Amino acid sequence: MAIACQHGAAPNIINGLALGYLSTVVPLFCLAITVLVSFYYAAMYGVALAAIGMLGCLPIALSIDGYGPISDNAGGIAEMSNLHPSTRENTDDLDAAGNTTAAIGKGFAIGSACLVALALFGAFVTRVATTFAEDPATAGHANNAYNVNILEPFTFAGLLIGAMLPYWFSAMTMKAVGDAAQEMLSEIKRQFDERQTCINEHKSWRPDHEGCISISTNASLKKMVAPGILVILSPLVAGYFFGFQATNGVLAGCIVSGIQIAFSASNSGGAWDNAKKYVEANKLMIDGVVHGKGTEAHKAAVTGDTVGDPLKDTSGPSINILIKLSAICSLVFGSFIAQYGGLIAGGKSTL
Secondary structure, three states, X not given: OOHHHHHOHHHHHHHXXXXXXXXXXXXXXXXXXHHHHHHHHHHHHHHHHHHHHHHOOHHHHHHHHHHHHHXXXXXHHHHHOOOOHHHHHHHHHHHHHHHHHHHHHHHXXXXXXXXXXXXXXXXXXXXXXXXXXXXXXXXXXXXXXXXXXXXXXXXXXXXXXXXXXXXXXXXXXXXXXXXXXXHHHHHHHHHHHHHHHHHHOOOOOOOOHHHHHHHHHHHHHHOOHHHHHHHHHHHHHHHHHHOHHHHHHHHHHHHHHHHHHHHHHHHHHHHHHHHHHHHHOOOOEEOOEEOOOOOHXXXXXXXXXXXXXXXHHHHHHHHHHHHHHHHHHHHHOHHHXXXXXXXXXXXXXXX
């Protein structure tokens, strides 16, 4: 990817996207085998145990996931404190290693989220079937509720919607990062103009760190409301208007599509970041010429890293919340969906 930067930002971004898509292959095969083996020996209980097994690695996953941000912040502090440039070089090397360990930690989180969401999906199906069994008018349909049939029209429609939700969710989170970044750039430009004015007038000037911090804090709170509402309401709205079959499809599509996006976004972003650090460390040598900071290759690498940051730090990790919270909300309101769902589809008559 660093070599591709010599030809501009576009080849770098293309290579990064390809790497992210390719990085989903091995983890998905591993998850598929895990589901098959665990289900063979203990049905959905086995899948739940497999999820707990992956969560058992959580301490080391959290440790290696936090390693990168700590190193990155150390580099920022070193630069703001005007320490020797070698300090920043060392922290950049540590941060590059941290990007790799963070990708591993996020892989654990994504894999466990997939298994947890699948177990919760099974619990939702059981909750719906149990609700039907408790009502004499629908007791005969209880066994049918256990069977999730993607050829059923409402289920298939929900499957399409569910597969779309991670893309919608990612678009909202990435747009939030982009808007906050633009606001931050405007504030930084204002402060630079103010600094220049103070210099011309021989006045003292200090940067307004609190102004930049407030922009990030406000954006992180306000702009996450809409994605949160999308996560919670999507399966409930589908179930209320089109029945539990639609919710089945939404959950299945969300799980299958979400883990692909989460893996690819996290790994592409980390690779773009490391490609930039590789160039900045003056390690990119082509035809005997070093392409370091200030070169066109470095500009292309920075562009790739700018694209990758919202992917690896916002959209990718937050997909875990999407698939797990959707399944949890569906499970909590499972009885309600079974009793009152299908408003447009005809209620329980859709059975």
